[in-house]
Amino acid sequence: MIGLTGTLIASSLAEAETIQTHLPRHLRLSRNEPGCLRFDISLTEDPFVWQIDVLFIDEAAFVAHQERTLASEWGRLSADITRDFTKFAANIELRDERPEDTAAILSLLAETFDGVSEARLVQTLREDGDLAYSLIAEAGGAILGHLALSPLASARPALAIAPLAVMPRAQGRGIASELIRFAIERAPEHLLVVLGEPDFYGRFGFRQVNWDRPLPARSCRRAAPTCPSARASPMRRPLPASARQDYYRTEKPAPPCRVARVLSFRAAGTWPRAPFDPAITRPRRCRHPRAAAGAGVHV
Structure with missing residues (x-):
């Protein structure tokens, strides 16, 4: 760059x-x-x-x-x-978010997901104290990527990865992969849970768990499944009613459908380290x- x-x-x-x-x-x-x-x-x-x-x-x-x-x-x-x-x-520098990064992160999420639903989710997590880690990839003063980790109610320490975003113009350059690796480094004792593509997450030591559950199609990103040994709620407390109302008011719900996806999660200590990319540093530029x-x- x-x-x-x-x-x-x-x-x-x-x-x-x-x-x-x-x-x-x-x-x-x-x-x-x-x-x-x-x-x-x-x-x-x-x-x-x-x-x-x-x-x-x-x-x-x-x-x-x-x-x-x-x-x-x-x-x-x-x-x-x-x-x-x-x-x-x-x-590229990988680091934790700072207070002055909030506006840029929300703008990045809105641009990446072509809407404000993911930005609203992250802001709600931040305001409710449920944003355990907020990691960013920055270069030349521009925030190019973001990954959020929020706590899961589970028998063992667990965090959900959601959302993971990279600026559309900067995609295809390994930024998402480095954010995943950085998240694993920051939370080595936690079970990490993500709803995503097994071919991508399998490269970082995640393994598949079959999941088939009826959900409103347009709320799939907002909701999260029950992970092994976990209660139904993906967060310590539910989203405020106002956030749910805003979400459904801006995005018309679709009829319920059967969703067959893969819930991937990683047990601590199972991540195979990939070769270090000298173009990406952490956490010092x-x-x-x-x-x-x-x-x-x-x-």
């Missing part, structure tokens, strides 16, 4: 007005590029200086952005405005040496 950080500096009132007028459209177009993961240019305390923080999925996406920018109205009007920033290779952006680079 390619990141840039630095400043955009106006040398006159006319240049500052040009930025103020044309920057919003440039931001909108840049954020809509398929390879753009983050594109933030914001005014600092100095009215003539803007902070630049951008992230692209790879070098090809960055080059495509450069070509579009040079041919755009923004590129023509801002060509003479000073840009002072560095370009760097951004590594390790960036490649920075290189000066130089002239001719436009953001």
